[in-house]
């Protein structure tokens with residue numbers, strides 16, 4: 713049988729509390745390895761904006777079709793923002809692998825659980841802050857969240873950290889204390905001697 717594209721280009725799931733440094737590290741990884749990684753194209757029920765193309769910025773759909781996909785269990789994650797639905801489908805992740813790229817999913821705990829139920833064969837990385845106290849400092853330092861939002865993120869962080877400690881959830885846990893060191897560890901694990909975790 714032909715290998716699944718996702719067995720050759722195995723998706724990478726990066727999770728970790730808000731403020732643990734996922735975006736910072738991914739930005740650097742993408743810059744150091746151009747044309748290697750990709751993000752999946754999300755579904756949305758919002759209308760396309762000028763210049764947006766179906767299947768490029770989003771897979772544009774209507775509410776009925778979106779909710780049918782939800783019922784079929786097609787989404788890894790979905791949510792409603794500002795009256796519109798958004799979701800990441802399993803198919804969209806497979807599409808990235810079929811285009812010869814490694815799909816990177818930056819998702820939270822519930823999404824991690826969903827990915828585990830699929831046949832995506834993903835690799836799981838948890839980026840941990842050195843401590844909740846330092847996480848709080850970084851969230852405040854980032855300056856993008858008000859007091860209420862910082863509080864919520866810290867409560868959620870506590871849950872994410874507890875979940876990450878469960879056996880077999882992640883393939884790798886990296887503590888983001890010193891950014892350069894943490895980045896090196898992430899890069900080494902992702903690149904995996906040039907195999908990128910490939911099984912075939």
Ligand SMILES: Nc1ncnc2c1ncn2[C@@H]1O[C@H](COP(=O)(O)OP(=O)(O)OP(=O)(O)O)[C@@H](O)[C@H]1O
Nearest residue numbers: 729730731732733734735736850854888889890891
């Ligand atoms: N090792 C580090 N040392 C000090 N500051 C860091 C380190 N890593 C990241 N930061 C800073 O911490 C803040 C949070 O990082 P970032 O926005 O990348 O987190 P995130 O995990 O992507 O969060 P979210 O899930 O909310 O998008 C940023 O201001 C970033 O510059």
